[in-house]
Amino acid sequence: MQQDLLLNIIPFNPPAGKQTFAFYRQKQPGYYPVFKGDLQGLLDDKFSALELLELEKLYTDFQPPREGAILLDIDLSVSTRFANHYYRYLIRKHFEGIADIMHQDFTSETEVWFHSPEKSTAKYKVYNQFTLKVQYGRVTDKPELVLSYDGTTKVFAKPVSEIYNFNTNLYNWIVCNGVIYKWKFRPQEVINQPQNCYPILSNELKPHLEIAFDVPDLKNRYPKYLDILQDFYSKYLNTPAFCKIIPITEEGFYRPKAEQYRVINSSSNDLLYAGGKTGKEPKKDFKSKGPYQLPQKPSNFKFFFIYQQSDKPTAVTELYRYLHSGWKDDRFPFPKMQDYIKVPFELDISKNVEFDTVENAVASVRNAVKNADWQPDTQYMALFVNPVPKLEKDEGKKNIYYKIKEILLYEGVLSQVIKSEHLYKNGKPNSFFNTFLPHIEIAMLAKLGGVPWRLNRPTNNELIVGVGAFYSVTRKSRFVGSAFCFNNEGIFKGFDCFKGDDTISLAGSIREAVAEFIAVNYTASRLVIHFYKDIGKKELEPILRTLHTLGLNIPVIVVTINKTESKELLGFDVSDAENLMPYSGTIVKVGKSEYLLFNNTRYDATSKPAQKEYHFPVKIALSSTVEGMLDDMNLVEQLIDQVYQFSRMYWKSTNQQNLPVTIKYPEMVAEICPYFQHDKLPDFGKESLWFL
Template identity: 45%
Template structure:
């Protein structure tokens, strides 16, 4: 049985009424408040004055010579109350914190020095966020306390570091955390007291070793950090004089407030059986469906000097198996493994590789009715900043000739754990020849699911949006595309084409359109989709499930009955109206064991049809679908916590900016080449 505690501490509004004054000009120590967040009393009694200005300023103390003045009931003026409580907490921590700031959404970030983790070259800080909210869980105001990992700040000031100033991003001055490009005048006058947050260029310049984040169970250190912080700084009489926190501390979620996905949602269907483990299921009973292509030919692309030490070795692994636990590839993919040596290419140099590959493919006489798969043994790692373009160019050239590909970095072949790598690429290879490694075990429903994910290219500072289309709720995907993020009409047009195809294939039957979106959808983005449905004379609800592609580390719940602290997979908690945490991991039973401990996914629901979510069964069904689609990740046999409706489009969007063409080749829109 889960005993769930969440990192929220309830408190009660102070019962006293206090008078506050508001000014139209900003002064030092005064804070801006948008007119929509002013106390209700002002809107009720002085509306004509309130609407004259967009912003007002207050220090929550002074009333002399103010433009607006009123007593405030904090019970009813919750938006204003949040501002007040946030400023009170900020003032309390100014003397306690080693560094402090308001983050980009106006919550408080407190940094505490970790002397044990610091060195002579840098100071290490543990970071915490304090957020005032009016919680749907606690039905009261509450303080959210989250742990945000660590940051390292150089002990050398910026006036002593001889490096281009564009490498300075965030700095600390006089306990204040500032963006370098918005440095205050006081800080500019004292550059010898301004210390930069370390990033890769600064670490290299100051000869500070790069550290790799430790993997493992993050729930335990997170819980320990917030518990220690609570005991040291919040569970005190001094802090309760500011905010009367509940004596019980972190909120225990009532059992009837916790939802759970259906246990069968873990099930995957293989050839003639059902299981929950992709790794075991691929071996026995075997993949759900083998390739529909009668003829499949594999061929190698590699750097000529790598043949003996890498390519021949890889071929033998494919042909004969790897050690004792990875049988020959044909046993895994249920497909004869034929390596077409005449089609293979050994290029002379990475510098001439693309030229040689283009020439080779133009002159390649492909056999009819045959699916070709290139196994590219790359001499260069795709993360090699100076040469990574080669990885993408090879992918693009092959797609132009309707050839899917699997890239393997040559040094991986001699890795001691290459057997695990082979197990992971097996479902990817099968999917690339249009086989189905496994599918969801659920009843067919007439609905189209669209996934929209994004990736922002740091090189071009442009966000690219990928889309994926699923023609049924079993998780079988047909169709991908990629756009720039402002091309709303093109995205809507692509969705319209797939809706039309779906309707034709299903005798004009469509119950609803479900879109899994990587961010809150705007009116500009949903309007073209609604117009498209209108042109098709489809009067169906559009359901938007917004799925944060990063795990939630602000809201985290803990199962205090379990030593690992991670809640059961499929646990659902509503943290606000139609906003949920979904715990998606490999802990399937209360006594189960999981190697990985991902934090929850945060998602929210919206529908064009009013009151659509009144039935809790519909809410559970939609979240269950998100949960199940995370099981459809064919790039690996390892459990994922994001659904492929977000993950796959993001992967396409991440690669597409590196292509020379401005359109995805048509073959690439209907093949899982990017796995």
């Protein structure tokens, strides 16, 4: 498959020869810190050995020398880490007075915001947000400028001085005189001018200032983003003034060479269904091909409803009808549940739980579950028709979802939750509910222990650990979920959840998984960990100690998978001028051990992805405890191929995902567990997909 890739990276030429820069021991206002490691080899004749040992950093303002300056002659093509500081400084100085708002992000890169009058209203101003990142030799042998479009941000039209009787704890970031400040840490000169401080509208802040949430745009973003990036390039970068300080190459955005990218073998898209039938897209294939494997144990499955009394004649009746008899429609019919997922829909009415108000829902469920006569050799699943609307502001009402889920889970009862407003609204049934049914029933099958589909690969026994995370706003802390896979079929077990800083428990759960794996397979050649962020020494050391106690001296490969789509680094297939999205399975090398993986439904030239399937790439970084191991590109492709395939094992929906379930499933566990009263999951919760 031919494609012509374009990256949002612009190479530029470093100035020839050496330049003199002035540095100082003491920090002054407006000075930039430069760590001694960024000046390697330049300080030996300026300091004694003892002084160098004690020295942490120097400071510079990039201006002509003043009294007490330490002068260094620096070749920017050699001292590339210092050069990056200098280029960032030049870019910031250039955009002062050009950008409407400027900000230096946490990685010291430059954000520039430009006002968009046509999108603004009397209540708020809208700004287009860009980041200019400097890097050296990631995809070329030159310094590089990464231009990323970060979307739009809204700034409230009134300053804080005109917002009365307001909880100021809700402010996070503000704009003052074209500069962004954190509300908690704004300097005194900003505190002194509240009339010039405008709140940036976060999602937490919007409802309190009567600003509607943004409606997500599900259309293909590739053409829009490329147009915006090219427009910025023409207006602000490809100009004499900018090229004088940052001499960008004439070609502009970089086109990677053929050896810098590859496409995963198309067989990695293949999925297995019933009777060995194969297909690529579950949303098209599952209905005709059927589930790969039905639940094996127990022998019987029974269902019951949990609902508010007022929903019984409407939402509950409709849901029962759809599952029992299917969706009757001339154009878009949908089969009954037993015909779709091949599991009989056997209702046990005696277990139904009816409550009259949301306030007593939890108590009603707790009493009913405690007194229920559960049949042996039977797995029960509750169908909870949740009366609490999606936009409910009352946290107590919203949390009945978690409380009821917890009660059922600790009783060994599975649950499937459907909001009543999705079934019945404004006095009539939802005429589009047939689009919900495939996702709901696939999730039900997976929770019951069935396998809707699996990867069409020869079984390869390898232990893969997935670690995902979720930040709980209510608990103000991060929770980490883990999951284990014992082969490349994508079947998971051993789910658990820990506090974000509890690295010992995480390592302990990995020890148990490794021991179980070895008991079955006698040996393990390596341990692959899919991690939600760059893994640090603090997280890795307990895992290595765990392997040591088991007597295993095996390589540990960490595959870091950013859980948010990459907008910072993008690629476009300009040979497809209309849609611009690279083929699914395209891997682009964007650093020493960093890659972009395009994961979508553009499998070949005839593919027609739905609008919401134009996914941006996932950024992947690889590291290993064995030096040089990742120089083998075949191994690298195998590891990324694994990520790619595991994204196809998502059973909460038939829609294609761009994140692998190794990250997605643990994250889902970590999102729910903080709301539970119990500190630990029951064994039943560790072995089933109850969280889908």
